Amino acid sequence: MESRENLEEKYREALSNYLKEQTEQALYQGQKYSRKTIEHKISPEEIISFHKSTLMDTYEDLPDEVLHSLDFLLEVMMGYGIAYREHQNLKHLQQELKSEIEIAANVQHTLLGTNIPKVKDLEIGAISVPARHMNGDYYHFVQDENQCVGVAIADVIGKGIPAALCMSMIKYAMDSLPDHRHFPKSVLESLNRVVERNVDPSMFITMFYGLFDPETHIFSYASAGHEPGFYYDADKKEFTDLTAKGLLLGVEKKTQYEQYEKYVAPGDMIVLMSDGVTECRTSEGFIERKTLIEFIEKNMHLSAQEMVNNIYKQLEKMQHFQLRDDFTLIILKRNV
Amino acid sequence: MNIMIDVKDIDSKATVKVKGEIDAYTAPKLRETLFPLSEQQNVHMVVDLSEVSYMDSTGLGVFVGLFKSVRSHDGEFRLVGLSERLRRLFDITGLADIIDINSNAEGGVK
Incomplete structure (x- = not known):
């Protein structure tokens, strides 16, 4: 490594060369030198003082004005x-x-x-990708002692670190729900009270909660202002919105949620997502839900996990690999 | 990404016009501009969104916060001029049931 004295010497050399002969080559030395000064943390004023001492040593009869001007520049x-x-x-x-x-x-x-649980008659695929470092989306699976599987998908309004911290609280609140109370309506009602009490008043959470019973094949669900998913009816070969009405978590203390039920026939599918999926912006505008359905149809022959992976890759490509929002997609598929 | 916020605040009647995009980058400015207004006792606040070209859920957060602040000061809060897309956002989140988004821009402002 070169020392400071050494660098002063180098400057003297480079400058003298250039003063003698104004060639491109000599000028280029200056450019190279400036990179070296950055590397060695030499400040601009130090370079001027190198310059001044070189001039003083080279020319005996240098006018005082030149020297004074260099002090001023320094x-x-x-x-x-x-x-x-x-x-x-x-x-x-x-x-x-x-x-x-x-x-x-x-x-x-x-x-x-x-962990994605193993459920009789049900195949599950899930993917969640943050737009930045930390994810404000969240999904969670729980399986109770009756083998019923609960699925939660949530999105904090807000992004980045605050949103991510908030999600950890939701997860903690969900873990402390009593085992026998995983009915979607009551899950959302108790989480709503937690969020309302604890979170900053301008931070809100949307959540969809569903419960699949592998014995009856009934999927019951409720939504707190969450982007509606899709339901695929294999018999009719038709997608419909999985609409559920309900207010965001954390706005009103006493919000009641409505619970809906659906019988899931063999081959039927439930598609859940965060708004990062429908807010994907391409050069031609937003992705329409119709386009998303086309993507799902195109991948329908695959396993649930391969489906979500592929759809994510295709949407990412459409947005030129720049996610604007956290992205989460879950597919539940009843085996034929 | 830009936002313009036009505020007319006379005798606790605040009329606000927002132009541009409301997202994670512009939402803080919107919040800072409008929050002090929402904290006046009995304020009547009307926000015109007819020239908002894009709004994501961060913007939604700002409006819910404003709504709650206005309500806690016994005021009135209305949003007007919502596009189809914005209307859908308020419908899905259940906010359309608690925030007035249905009156037109002229009614009761002047």
Whole structure:
């Protein structure tokens, strides 16, 4: 590594060469030198003082005005020097924050992790991709002692770290629900009370909660302002909106949710998503729900997991690989 | 991504016109501009969204926050000029049942 004295010497050499002969080559030395000064954190005012001492050593009869002007320039450049050092410090801090956020994202991933359960007669596929480091979307599966499987999909209004922190709270609240109370309506009603009490008044959560009973093949569900999913009727070969009315979590303390039921026939499908899926923006505008249905149809021959993976890849491509919002897609498919 | 917020605030009657996009980047500005207005006692706040070309759920969060703040100060809060897409957003989230989004821009403002 080169020392400072060494760099002063280098400057002297490069400048003298250029003063002797104004060639491209000599000028290029200056360019190379400037990269080296950045590497060694030499400030702009130091370079001017190198310049001045080189001139003084080279020319004995240098007019005082030139020297004074260099002192003046040095003073002016001081501000840049300070700004440069600040910039360096910020760069360093940013690096630190970045790695901290990466660690937080990993912690979140572990905290919110959920396993896709094995359910009789039901195939499940799920994917969730954050737009930035941390995910404000959340999905969760629970299986109770009667083998009924509960599926939750939620989206915090807001993005990034605050949203992600909020999700951890939801997960905790869901884990502490009593085992016998996984009816969609009561799940949403108790979570609503938790969110209303605990979260910042401008932060809200949309959630869809469904419960599939593998014995009766009934899917019961309720929604708190969540983007409606689709229901695929294999017999009619037809998609319909899985509409459920209900207010966002955290707005009104005493919100009651309506619970709906559907008999799931062999080959039928339930598609759940976050609004990141329908808010995908392409150069031609938003993705219509119709387009999404076309994507689903195109992949219908695949397994549920392959379906969600493929649909995600296709939507990502349409948006030129730039997600604007967190993206979550879940498909439940009753085996034929 | 840009937003323009036009505010007329006379005797606790706040008429607001928003132009542009409301998303994670512009929502903080919207919140900062409108929140102080919503904290006046008995405020009547009308927000015209007819020139909003895009709004995501972050924007929704701002309006719910405003609505709650206005309500806690015994005021009235209305949104007017919603496009089909915006209307759908308020319908899905159940907010259309608690926030007035159906009156027209002229009614009762002047």
